[in-house]
Amino acid sequence: MNSETQPQSDEEEERYVLRLFIIGASLNSMRAVANLKEICEKYIKDNYSLEIVDVHQEKSIAAKEQLIALPMLIKLSPSPERRLIGDMSDTPKVLKGLGISQM
Amino acid sequence: MSIEPSKSQFNTLPKTLTGIQGLDEITQGGLPEARPTLICGAAGSGKTLFSMEFLVHGAVMYHEPGVFIAFEEKTDELSINVASLGFDLQQMQADKLIKLDHVRIERSEIEETGEYNLDGLFIRLGYAIDSIGAKRVVLDTIESLFSGLTNEAILRAELRRLFEWLKEKKVTTIITGEKGDGMLTRQGLEEYVSDCVIMLDHRVENKISTRILRIVKYRGSVHGTNEYPFLIDEEGISVLPVTSLLLNHEVTSERLSSGIPELDRMLGGEGFFRTSSILVSGTAGTGKTSIAGSFVNEACLDGKRAIYFAFEESPHQIVRNMRSIKIDLQTHIDKGLLIFSASRPTLRGLEMHLLSITRLIERFKPAVIVLDPISNLITVGSASEVKNLLIRLIDFLQAYQITVMFTSLALGDKRAEQTDESVSSLVDAWLLLRDIESNGERNRCLYVMKSRGMKHSNKVREFLITDKGLRLVEVFVGPDGVLTGSARETQQLLEKTDVALRDQAITRTDREIERKRTLLEAKIASMKEEFESIKEELNKTYIADKLKQSILDENKKELTQKRDKSI
Numbered sequence: 001m002n003s004e005t006q007p008q009s010d011e012e013e014e015r016y017v018l019r020l021f022i023i024g025a026s027l028n029s030m031r032a033v034a035n036l037k038e039i040c041e042k043y044i045k046d047n048y049s050l051e052i053v054d055v056h057q058e059k060s061i062a063a064k065e066q067l068i069a070l071p072m073l074i075k076l077s078p079s080p081e082r083r084l085i086g087d088m089s090d091t092p093k094v095l096k097g098l099g100i101s102q103m
Numbered sequence: 104m105s106i107e108p109s110k111s112q113f114n115t116l117p118k119t120l121t122g123i124q125g126l127d128e129i130t131q132g133g134l135p136e137a138r139p140t141l142i143c144g145a146a147g148s149g150k151t152l153f154s155m156e157f158l159v160h161g162a163v164m165y166h167e168p169g170v171f172i173a174f175e176e177k178t179d180e181l182s183i184n185v186a187s188l189g190f191d192l193q194q195m196q197a198d199k200l201i202k203l204d205h206v207r208i209e210r211s212e213i214e215e216t217g218e219y220n221l222d223g224l225f226i227r228l229g230y231a232i233d234s235i236g237a238k239r240v241v242l243d244t245i246e247s248l249f250s251g252l253t254n255e256a257i258l259r260a261e262l263r264r265l266f267e268w269l270k271e272k273k274v275t276t277i278i279t280g281e282k283g284d285g286m287l288t289r290q291g292l293e294e295y296v297s298d299c300v301i302m303l304d305h306r307v308e309n310k311i312s313t314r315i316l317r318i319v320k321y322r323g324s325v326h327g328t329n330e331y332p333f334l335i336d337e338e339g340i341s342v343l344p345v346t347s348l349l350l351n352h353e354v355t356s357e358r359l360s361s362g363i364p365e366l367d368r369m370l371g372g373e374g375f376f377r378t379s380s381i382l383v384s385g386t387a388g389t390g391k392t393s394i395a396g397s398f399v400n401e402a403c404l405d406g407k408r409a410i411y412f413a414f415e416e417s418p419h420q421i422v423r424n425m426r427s428i429k430i431d432l433q434t435h436i437d438k439g440l441l442i443f444s445a446s447r448p449t450l451r452g453l454e455m456h457l458l459s460i461t462r463l464i465e466r467f468k469p470a471v472i473v474l475d476p477i478s479n480l481i482t483v484g485s486a487s488e489v490k491n492l493l494i495r496l497i498d499f500l501q502a503y504q505i506t507v508m509f510t511s512l513a514l515g516d517k518r519a520e521q522t523d524e525s526v527s528s529l530v531d532a533w534l535l536l537r538d539i540e541s542n543g544e545r546n547r548c549l550y551v552m553k554s555r556g557m558k559h560s561n562k563v564r565e566f567l568i569t570d571k572g573l574r575l576v577e578v579f580v581g582p583d584g585v586l587t588g589s590a591r592e593t594q595q596l597l598e599k600t601d602v603a604l605r606d607q608a609i610t611r612t613d614r615e616i617e618r619k620r621t622l623l624e625a626k627i628a629s630m631k632e633e634f635e636s637i638k639e640e641l642n643k644t645y646i647a648d649k650l651k652q653s654i655l656d657e658n659k660k661e662l663t664q665k666r667d668k669s670i
Contacts, residue, residue: 055223063230068252
């Protein structure tokens with residue numbers, strides 16, 4: 001498990017709490033992690049916490065979290081909760097899903 | 104069950120028993136083992152229940168735990184829904200026999216941001232299978248994925264992978280799919296599941312619904328291709344396996360009495376063959392039910408079990424009416440030898456009737472059953488459907504070695520006669536009851552129209568329903584034709600008078616002759632006397648003459664001697 005937190009916030013907006021479910025070292029998973037990190041660093045730098053969960057390590061989590069398609073990103077906060085699936089290569093859609101207006 | 108799935112000499116395709124009544128017979132052993140089977144059908148056709156039964160029976164009867172992945176219903180909803188069939192899913196989950204998982208997928212909550220796959224589902228499924236050692240898996244309407252996820256290309260590739268993976272996992276899988284336009288399923292799942300496809304349908308004809316099951320495809324196996332009606336009731340699904348394609352029932356030459364000695368005599372002296380089917384048809388009020396009652400009564404008196412299916416009268420009515428002709432059915436009911444099953448034909452469709460009949464038979468195991476009357480069934484189906492039903496029923500009964508008596512009402516109207524005609528070729532014996540109206544009265548007549556395999560009377564008998572029971576009497580056939588009822592009685596009386604008169608005449612003549620004889624004999628005696636006296640008279644003269652002659656001769660001799668001496 002790999003988690004990264006940036007406690008500092010220099011904006012008034014709520015912190016982004018993200019959880020990314022991936023599966024092992026598959027191509028899609030690697031891409032999703034890379035793409036997401038890039039987007040986060042670019043748009044919500046220092047205002048997010050990202051938890052990356054490898055479902056292979058903890059299989060029971062799949063049912064608990066209603067996982068079907070992978071990779072999947074859950075935006076837990078700010079509400080509403082949103083789910084994003086895919087390798088996060090479609091940046092506008094990722095931003096839309098996260099509720100970030102493009103600058 | 105007597106209908107055993109036939110065993111192929113080459114053990115080709117291993118199968119998994121479903122435990123669903125009747126289905127294992129049609130498929131000759133169940134669904135293909137370790138392969139996916141597609142169950143498709145419209146909404147409400149029973150797909151979920153079908154797959155749930157597959158799992159529950161597997162867990163309970165065959166010790167094969169199962170995983171149920173529900174894409175539509177929530178797990179607790181599912182538990183409640185199947186609880187009405189007596190399955191306690193909560194307990195079974197606790198016992199690790201069944202695992203339920205509800206897969207919820209909401210398009211509005213999901214944003215697709217690029218390439219993905221269904222590994223999440225694979226992992227869930229794999230985890231569920233491994234955690235209870237499942238042998239059976241149900242994916243209830245996996246097509247829901249298509250409404251939750253938009254990338255069809257990915258979905259299709261992933262489904263293909265999923266089915267392959269399930270095969271590798273060696274689990275027998277049921278996938279359900281909603282019926283689509285011109286296709287078996289909306290998303291064409293049949294493309295991926297190539298081993299076995301079963302279609303469920305729900306039809307309403309004449310306001311009566313019938314559920315139908317059909318095996319569209321079963322690779323590598325012989326299977327019935329017909330539409331099989333099935334039933335969902337408090338015991339779950341039962342498919343009607345009641346069509347044996349072969350006519351290879353064992354036959355017996357044992358006989359069963361009809362309860363009417365004269366009728367037995369008409370049937371070669373001993374009655375009907377056991378395991379045969381008998382049709383009693385006739386117009387209203389000719390005594391069909393009485394004959395049926397008598398038949399049942401006789402069987403019960405013999406210690407046999409019987410079921411009386413009444414489609415017209417209530418059991419109490421029948422028992423009461425039978426009592427009036429000295430047939431006591433109540434004692435048989437009390438002894439547990441006889442049960443009644445009364446229902447209006449319009450209560451359910453024909454298939455349901457057949458099913459409830461066969462089910463009751465399987466439970467009660469009677470030797471004799473009566474269906475009274477089958478002509479009423481025509482109100483819920485066409486003549487050909489009724490015939491079809493009866494064929495299957497007769498097949499079923501023969502497999503169980505049960506003798507059946509049908510009664511059929513002939514109204515003189517075309518439809519009912521058609522029933523008669525269509526059914527008559529199926530039955531082994533056909534008794535026909537007729538009204539004969541003459542001289543201001545109606546009388547019942549009975550004759551044996553046919554009786555396969557035995558010598559039977561060709562005579563019309565008058566059928567009497569008396570308070571001492573049923574009787575058959577010979578009708579009077581005279582110069583004026585067949586006489587029945589009081590005309591027959593009158594004729595019989597007339598004949599009796601005739602006989603008496605004739606008898607008297609004969610005795611008078613006899614006496615006359617006797618008298619004449621005595622007279623003549625007296626005469627003869629007196630003439631004899633007369634003759635004797637004449638004879639004596641004649642003899643007297645004759646002897647005198649002889650005497651005279653001999654004396655003369657004597658004298659002559661003496662004279663001659665005297666003369667000689669004197670010489």
